[in-house]
Amino acid sequence: MFNRVVEQCKKKGILKENLKILDATAIEGNVSVPNRVNILRQGRKIVIKKIAKVSEIAYDEFKEYINGERLHGNPSKEELESEILKTGEFVKKVKGQYSGSEEVEDLLNMLEELCGHNESDSSEENNMDRRDNNEDKEDKEDTIDKGDDVSNKNNKDDDKDKPNKENNDKSVRKQYPSQEKHIVSFVDIDVRFGAKSDKKKFVGYKAHICMDESGIVTSVNLLHGNENESVDLPSLLRKEQTKGIEGNAVAADSLYDSARNREFIHELGLKAYIPPRRKERDEEGFVYDLQNDIITCPYGNIAKSGKSRQENGTLYNFNPKICRACIDKCKWYKKDRCRLFVSDDLKLRAIDRDDYYNKALMKRKDVERKFGEGKLWHGLRRARYRGKWRVTIQVLMTFIVLNIKRMVKMLKESLNKVPNYGTLALEMG
Numbered sequence: 001m002f003n004r005v006v007e008q009c010k011k012k013g014i015l016k017e018n019l020k021i022l023d024a025t026a027i028e029g030n031v032s033v034p035n036r037v038n039i040l041r042q043g044r045k046i047v048i049k050k051i052a053k054v055s056e057i058a059y060d061e062f063k064e065y066i067n068g069e070r071l072h073g074n075p076s077k078e079e080l081e082s083e084i085l086k087t088g089e090f091v092k093k094v095k096g097q098y099s100g101s102e103e104v105e106d107l108l109n110m111l112e113e114l115c116g117h118n119e120s121d122s123s124e125e126n127n128m129d130r131r132d133n134n135e136d137k138e139d140k141e142d143t144i145d146k147g148d149d150v151s152n153k154n155n156k157d158d159d160k161d162k163p164n165k166e167n168n169d170k171s172v173r174k175q176y177p178s179q180e181k182h183i184v185s186f187v188d189i190d191v192r193f194g195a196k197s198d199k200k201k202f203v204g205y206k207a208h209i210c211m212d213e214s215g216i217v218t219s220v221n222l223l224h225g226n227e228n229e230s231v232d233l234p235s236l237l238r239k240e241q242t243k244g245i246e247g248n249a250v251a252a253d254s255l256y257d258s259a260r261n262r263e264f265i266h267e268l269g270l271k272a273y274i275p276p277r278r279k280e281r282d283e284e285g286f287v288y289d290l291q292n293d294i295i296t297c298p299y300g301n302i303a304k305s306g307k308s309r310q311e312n313g314t315l316y317n318f319n320p321k322i323c324r325a326c327i328d329k330c331k332w333y334k335k336d337r338c339r340l341f342v343s344d345d346l347k348l349r350a351i352d353r354d355d356y357y358n359k360a361l362m363k364r365k366d367v368e369r370k371f372g373e374g375k376l377w378h379g380l381r382r383a384r385y386r387g388k389w390r391v392t393i394q395v396l397m398t399f400i401v402l403n404i405k406r407m408v409k410m411l412k413e414s415l416n417k418v419p420n421y422g423t424l425a426l427e428m429g
Contacts, residue, residue, distance in 0.1 A: 002220065002396045005403050006243065009216050014410050017245060019213040020270070021364050022236060022252040024229035025371040027391065028382040029191035029204035033184055036114070037075040040087045041067045043111045043186045047094065050104050065090045088115045110183050188386035194225030204383060207395045210236050211367050215406045217399045218245050222392045230256045234264050241268070249273055249356070251364040259312070259345035262352070271352045273360035285330070288342060290350040295340050299326055303340060313343035374398050 009015050034042060044065045052059040065086065071079070091112050098104045183189045184203050195201050208229045210219040219239040221232055233256060240247070249271040257277050265272040285298030295303040295316045301323065303316035318338045323329075330338065374380035378398045383391045 002400050002403075003243065005400055005407070006216065006218050006245075009214075009403065009407055010245065012407070012411065014214055014407060015216055015218070015245065016213040018248050019273075019360055019363060020218075020237070020240065020247045020250045021211045021213070021367045022209070022229075022233060022250060022256065023211075023364075023367045023371070024206045024208040024223065024232075025375075025380070026194060026196055026202045026225070027205045027207055027380065027395070028202055029184070029188055029225070030383045030386050031185040031188045031191055031203065033203055035071065035073075035075055037071045037079055037083045039183075039185065040083045040111070040114060041069075043107065043114070044087060044090055046186045047090075047104060047107050047111065050101065050107065051094065051098050054098055054101060054104075062090065062094070084115050087111055091115070107186070107189075110186075110189065114182060188383075190224065190388040190391075191383075192225040192227075205388070205391055207371075207380070208232050208236060209367070209370075209399070210240055211370060212245070213363060214410065215366065215370065216403050217370065218243065220395060220399055222388060222395055224388075228255075230258065230261060233261050237264070237268060249360060251360045253364070257345075259343070259348060262345065262348040266348065266351070271354070272348070273352060273357055273364070274349075275361060276349060286340060288346065288350055290347065295342065297338065298330060299328060301326070310341065313341055313346070316340045316342060370402065374402060378402065 006015075010017075044062075045068070048059060048062050048066060051062075055061075075083070091108050095105070095108050095112075184191050184193060191204050193201065193203055194206065202225060204225050206223040206225060206227065206229060208221040208223050209217050211217050219236050221236055221239075223229060223232060233252070237250070247270055250265050251273040254275045254277045256274050262272045262274070287296045288294075289296070295318075297303075297318060301318055303318045305317040305319050307314050307316045309315075316339065318340070320336055323333055323338045324336055326333075371380070378401060380395070380398050384394055385391055
């Protein structure tokens with residue numbers, strides 16, 4: 001139904017098919033977040049109810065594992081250990097006995113994972129730290145090369161120890177590291193912990209949309225709360241291709257800033273109007289000329305002393321004699337010379353810088369109004385149902401309504417623009 005509404009908009013000529021605007025918004029899950037003890041009790045109870053439908057004696061057999069008492073506040077270490085041992089014992093007894101029920105086996109696997117959660121917390125956090133530091137290292141590839149080693153191995157190691165605090169999406173990717181892969185509640189096993197920012201956390205889903213410049217939402221994906229919408233960009237744009245919706249450019253916020261996304265957008269023949277997460281090279285005083293592939297420093301010195309291809313970019317060398325003679329040494333001047341590393345991502349950014357860039361970023365903000373309308377008037381702020389597929393239906397129905405409202409408004413506006421030739425003839429005599 002959603003696709004048919006979009007198809008009608010396309011047939012009526014409502015879609016401008018010029019700028020595709022991508023963004024995501026958080027949807028709170030329809031659950032309360034239990035503590036560890038309560039979620040283990042909840043899980044056992046639900047599993048016993050499921051297997052009771054298959055076996056009549058199952059309820060009496062596992063009755064001792066049902067504890068309907070709800071523990072308020074944070075559990076003590078002894079209470080948690082006791083609950084984990086009890087759940088582990090329950091999983092061992094039940095696992096494999098009801099192999100015909102995939103749902104029961106999946107729930108048992110989740111319970112087993114939660115039991116081993118305490119032991120894996122520290123190692124998982126360390127893995128998350130290493131992963132984020134690696135991502136920070138990739139993000140820093142368009143920074144100035146400060147060392148003498150052309151391979152930059154030492155600098156890359158330093159980057160691992162000193163994550164870039166300006167990385168805006170790090171807080172979104174590293175959200176509740178010890179719980180991001182684990183279920184939050186057995187009432188809705190699909191909700192996940194997420195973060196809108198460092199201070200704003202939520203439990204639920206994300207609605208990831210592609211909106212036409214006209215204000216019509218053309219494609220929708222529902223993500224778990226801990227998923228990064230930047231990674232979902234190719235999936236959303238492929239949906240656009242399947243529907244035959246054309247365009248000239250993609251506009252998104254800095255969370256989508258990566259060489260991988262830019263390359264994919266360019267492969268589709270579109271421009272990527274995505275702001276950088278860090279300072280642009282021009283703001284630091286260095287100017288990159290894409291056409292001639294040269295770098296000019298703030299004092300007019302052009303990097304003519306050769307360049308070497310690195311793993312993810314190019315290293316440009318400035319003339320040491322000119323750098324030594326320069327009165328105002330730049331902060332990148334080290335050991336009688338200055339070298340600059342330009343990543344492939346920065347070069348891709350240079351391709352997209354045209355006269356429409358700033359206007360496109362201003363139009364990108366229209367998607368926030370669309371989300372605001374959905375949350376204020378149509379209940380998009382919170383999931384009405386439980387389960388990803390049910391919430392997907394809610395999200396699609398919400399955007400169907402928003403699209404129809406926008407469609408009617410635009411059709412009325414187009415009718416008002418049609419001149420009344422009878423009135424014009426009377427006025428002209």
